[in-house]
Amino acid sequence: MRQLNLDQLRTLIAIADLGTFSAAAKALHLAQPTVSLHISELESRLGAQLVVRGSRNVTPTAAGAALVERGRKLLRDTDEAIDAVKRQTEGRTGRVRLGTSTGVVVDLLPQVLEALGTMHGGIDVEVSILGSSEAMARLTAGTLDIGLVAMPQPPLRDLVVTPWRDQAMMAFVPQRWKAPKRVTPAWLAAQPLIFNDATTHMYRLTMEWFAEAGFAPRARIELNYDAAIRSLVAAGYGAALLPLQQTTDAALNERMQVLPITPKLTRRLGIAHRQRSVLDGATQSVLKVLTTFRQL
Numbered sequence: 001m002r003q004l005n006l007d008q009l010r011t012l013i014a015i016a017d018l019g020t021f022s023a024a025a026k027a028l029h030l031a032q033p034t035v036s037l038h039i040s041e042l043e044s045r046l047g048a049q050l051v052v053r054g055s056r057n058v059t060p061t062a063a064g065a066a067l068v069e070r071g072r073k074l075l076r077d078t079d080e081a082i083d084a085v086k087r088q089t090e091g092r093t094g095r096v097r098l099g100t101s102t103g104v105v106v107d108l109l110p111q112v113l114e115a116l117g118t119m120h121g122g123i124d125v126e127v128s129i130l131g132s133s134e135a136m137a138r139l140t141a142g143t144l145d146i147g148l149v150a151m152p153q154p155p156l157r158d159l160v161v162t163p164w165r166d167q168a169m170m171a172f173v174p175q176r177w178k179a180p181k182r183v184t185p186a187w188l189a190a191q192p193l194i195f196n197d198a199t200t201h202m203y204r205l206t207m208e209w210f211a212e213a214g215f216a217p218r219a220r221i222e223l224n225y226d227a228a229i230r231s232l233v234a235a236g237y238g239a240a241l242l243p244l245q246q247t248t249d250a251a252l253n254e255r256m257q258v259l260p261i262t263p264k265l266t267r268r269l270g271i272a273h274r275q276r277s278v279l280d281g282a283t284q285s286v287l288k289v290l291t292t293f294r295q296l
Contacts, residue, residue, distance in 0.1 A: 004042075004045075004074075005038075005041070005042070005045075006074075006075065006078060007038065008038040008039070008041060008042040009042070009067070009071045009074065009075065010028065010071075010075060011024060011028060011030070011035055011038040011039065011042075012038070012039060012042060012050060012051070012060075012064065012067065012068060012071065013068050013071055013072060013075070014027050014028055015035070015039070015051060015058055015060075016051075016059075016060050016064070016065070016068045019057040019058060019059075020056075020057060020058055021035045021036060021039075021058060039051060046063075046067075048061075048063040048064075049061050049063065049064070050063060050064035050067060051064050089280060089281045093122030093123060093282065094122070094123055094124070094280060094281065094282025094283075095123075095124045095125075095126060095282065096123060096124070096125050096126070096145045096146065096282050096283050096286045097126045097128065097143070097144050097145045097146070098125050098126065098127050098128070098144070098145065098146045098147070098148070098286070099127075099128045099129075099130035099134070099135040099138060099139075099144050099146070099147045099148070100127070100128075100129070100130065100135070100147065100148035100149075101129070101130070101131065101132070101148070101150075101224075101226075102129055102224065102225045102226055102227065103226035103242070103243060103245060104148050104269065105127065105129060107226075107245040108165070108293065109127065109148075111293065112289060112290060112293055113125060115289050115292065115293075116285075116286060116289045119285075119289060120282075120285045120286075120289070123282050123285060123286065125286060128144070130144075130147070131199065131200055131201075131224070132147070132149035132150045132153065132200075132201050133199070133201075135147030135148075135149050135272065136149060136153060136156060136159065136272060139156075139159055139272055139273065139274065140156055140158075140159065145273065145274075145279075145283045145286075146271065146272070146273050146283065146286060146287065146290070147271075147272040147273070148164065148269055148270075148271060148272075148290075149161065149201075149269070149270055149271075149272050150200075150201035150202065150205075150267065150268065150269060150270075151163065151268040151269065151270040152268075153270065153272065158274055158275055159272060159273070159274060159275075160272065160273055160274070160275060160276070161270040161271070161272045162270055162271050163268060163269075163270050163294075164269045164270050164271045164290065164293070164294055164295075165268075165269045165293070165294065165295045166266050166267070166268055166269075166295065167243035167244060167245075167266065167267045167268075167269065168243070168244045168260075168264070168265075168266060168267075169205070169206075169209075169241050169242065169243055169244075169261060169264075169265035169266065169267055170241070170242065170243070170244045170258050170259060170260060170261060171183035171188060171239060171240075171241060171257075171258070171259045171260075171261050172229070172230060172233045172239060172240045172241070172242050172256055172257075172258055173191075173233065173239045173256060173257045173258075173259060174233055174234065174235075174236040174237075174238075174239070174255070174256055174257070175234075175254065175255045175256050175257055176236060177191075177236075177239070177257070179257060179259060180259075181259065181260075182259065182260050182261065182262045183259050183260070183261045183262070184213070184261070184262050185209060185210050185212070185213035185214075185215050186213065186215065188210075188217075188239060188241070188261075189210060189215040189217040191238065191239045192220050192237065192238035192239065193217055193218070193219045193220060193238050193239055193240065194219055194220060194221055194222075194223065194229050194232055194233065194237065194238040194239070194240040195219035195221075195222045195223075195240070196222060196223065196224055196229075197222045197223070197224045198222060200224060202267070203222070205265065205267060206241045209241070209261075209263075209265045212263070219238070220237065220238050221237070221238070226242055226243075226245065229242060230242070230256070233256045234255035234256045235255075241261070241265070243267045244258065271287065271290055271291075273287065
């Protein structure tokens, strides 16, 4: 047996509600012969008489009444499914998979998510802690929708990376250390150091800064969690080069110095995603909110 035709089912329900073929035709904006054809085809498909034509009114048979009862729920579910797709397409609801580093999660993402909740409360953002390389790989594989990544990135087909924020790199130094007002590669290379992992863009940026001045220092420890690095700095374990970031931990701030460096160094962040023509509305909405936090 072929599947039910929703238009024919809608016609049957209109007849049951309104009592005549002509009233149903008017309500559905159909010609009366079309209404008659819908019912005859539906009866043929199901192998059952669905309505009884009286002198004045048309009434459902027992089989017709059973189909009308279940058909109402089916049409409601169908309408809800169509509305859900429409809301997703229009960016009013949906799920967006976003990948970013720990530093961005701690210092910037809460503000982004708060703004998104105010403007698009129906969108759920699923956040993954990822390095830039892994974020780009997942975007290519289609398992991520947006990546907040370090720039520059090698060009990849069908992916777009646009500048988002520039962050000044600073020297984070234990409070008890005697340090210059502006930290140089020569001074910092002579201190115990904490670096990001060697596979990260931050590590390469840091080492290039030292290399330009003729230094190639080694770290006491390598971590990929900025908050942990700052805690180690505050504990006096070593110094680090990190983006200037906000922290509400007053006790932590009191135990370390955040000093400018010479020469200056800037970390650039970008927003990576697939071509906008293939993005759903929810992802487009998140991108619009992220754009409001653009700072270069």
